[in-house]
Amino acid sequence: MTTADRRYGGRTVVARKAERRQRFLEAATRIFAERGYVTCSLAEVCAAAGLSKRQFYEEFETREDVLIAAYDRIQDDASTAVAAAAAAHSDPEAAIRAGLAAYLESLSSDPHRAQVALIEVVGVSDRMENHRRERRHAWSVLIETALAGKGFRLRGDAQLTTGLLTGAVNGVAHEWLLLDARPPVGELVDLLTAAAFSLVDQD
Template sequence: MGGSTGGATGRTYRSRSAAERSADRRERLLAAALELFGTRGRAATSVSDLCEHAGLSSRQLYQEFANREALLFALYDRINDEAARAVAAELAGSAADPAPQRIRAAITAYLRSTAADTRRARVAFLEVVGVSDEVERERRERRLRWARMLSVEVAAVIESGALPPQDPMPMLVAFIGALNGLAHEWCLDDHRQPVEDVAETLVRLLVGGLTAPPVPRGPAPVRPPQ
């Protein structure tokens, strides 16, 4: 009666449950974080700025996130989760294609998801760097996760005989680092290349690294007698 009820989904207010109001606050705060962190940057964005943009109070922000960094971390997670879904969908839709084409499609899908919107690119590749030890551990885990996803496709190319037998993981970890570095610079460039051109550069880098013959090692240096 009177618009408030109790039940398994929690107390309601004005026909919305507590869980629904919490979800709404989180969405508004994440949208504010994307806009402000993605344009002016984390260092230039205060809790007050985020609350004003979201139309919420600081108390409401702290109901959803422990602090400003936790909000940034949640946004970073969302961007990566959405990119993972985009890549998975692209791979599922190109199951019949040759593996090299699937690798190109996966890289392009990743970049379109994370970098086509420059705000998302700034958050994913620039604003999260060096925030905290926790975020750095998450970034490392994300890099390894992406490398493992690509390793499945690369293993298929190796099995087909199109690439020499090798353990691709060291090269893939190096490639993910290069991808992050290139995307970082792309974010800072006032004259950005199209995402497709960046993807092509990355494909050439990966294919070149996986097909290049080993560099001969010279003889070990002879140490003079002591």
């Protein structure tokens, strides 16, 4: 039996490690959103997770590492939801509408996630900015691939056009999430779908 297979309290080492990591990510997402990443200490992250600094350093090297991991989890969940929603429709407009709705619903499902994804990660460091750029490029690939499957292509340079589209989506999403009386998601989807179609051409 390997160390990873050993059980403590009925769970393997791997399962316990995954659970601890999840607790750190959930705690970091919440506390960074509530108190702000810049002013939030590592001790506060550990306290929110109910775990020790020793356990933190078994998963991450720095406070910025857990911010990046939390951001990636938010982005991964959103991209999975968007890809699945778009793939469920053969009609291009329906696919774009479904993808946009899935993205907005993924962010709005938890206000802490929206705060971290749209606010707390901005301007943290050169490393974080480079990572955000990599994630934007990943969105570019996802969007370009999804559109190609529906017989459409982005106008101009794909990364620049996708940057324009994702910037518009995130800007509108941020303003929408801050409103006390939010209009229905459908209204945002209508607005953003029109913007998206102005940036694509049919093959």
